[in-house]
Amino acid sequence: MIVRSLKEIENTHRDIKGASGTWRSKRIILADDNVGFSFHETTVYAGTESTFWYKHHIEAVWCIEGESELVDETTGKIYQIGVGDMYLLDKHDKHTLRAKTLSRYICVFNPPITGSEDHDKDGVYKLVK
Numbered sequence: 001m002i003v004r005s006l007k008e009i010e011n012t013h014r015d016i017k018g019a020s021g022t023w024r025s026k027r028i029i030l031a032d033d034n035v036g037f038s039f040h041e042t043t044v045y046a047g048t049e050s051t052f053w054y055k056h057h058i059e060a061v062w063c064i065e066g067e068s069e070l071v072d073e074t075t076g077k078i079y080q081i082g083v084g085d086m087y088l089l090d091k092h093d094k095h096t097l098r099a100k101t102l103s104r105y106i107c108v109f110n111p112p113i114t115g116s117e118d119h120d121k122d123g124v125y126k127l128v129k
Contacts, residue, residue, distance in 0.1 A: 004028055006041060014115055022048035022099075031112040038112035044068065044099040053094040057109045062086045066103025071096040 006026055009015055014027040022045055029039040044050070044066075051073065063085045070079040070087060073094040081087065081103075089095065 002029070002033060016115070018050075020048075020050060021045075022050045025107075027113070027115045029112070030115040032114070033112075036110065036112065038109045038115075040107045040109070042105045042107050044097060044103045044105070046099050046102045049096060049098045051094070051096045053092070054089055054109070055092055057111060057113070058092070059089045060086065060108045061089075062106045064104050064106055067100040068103050069098040069100065071098070 006028070009026045009028060014030070016025045016027065018024070023042055024045075025040045025042045027038060027040045029035060029037065031038060042061075046066075053073075063081050063083055065083060068081045070081050071077070072079075073096060079085075079087065081097075
C-alpha cells in the first residue's frame with residue numbers, strides 16, 4: 001500500500017515547476033511505483049496559456065478548482081472547463097489551455113511518467129522507460 005500527501009511531496013523531486021512558468025505539477029504516483037499509470041495534481045496559473053501535445057501518453061484531466069478555456073488544436077473547437085469537468089486526450093490531442101483563474105487539475109497519465117519530464121518545444125513529454 002502506498003500512502004502519500006501533497007504536503008510531503010512539496011519541494012521534493014516530485015514537485016515540478018514547468019520551465020514555461022505557467023504550471024506546477026505535484027507528481028503523486030510515478031512510473032517507479034509500478035502501477036501502470038501516473039497521478040498528479042497540477043496547478044495552472046491565472047492568465048497563462050500553454051500548448052501541450054502528449055504524443056506518447058494518454059491523459060485524463062479533472063478540474064477541481066478554477067476556470068479555463070481548452071482549445072482542440074486540430075479542430076479549433078473551444079471548451080469551457082470548470083470545477084467538476086473532465087477532459088480525456090484519448091487521441092493524443094494537441095491542445096491549448098488558457099487559465100482564466102488559478103486552476104487545479106487531477107491528472108492521470110498512461111503510460112506513467114517518470115517524474116522529471118517537462119514539455120519540449122512542441123509541448124511533448126518524451127517517452128522515458
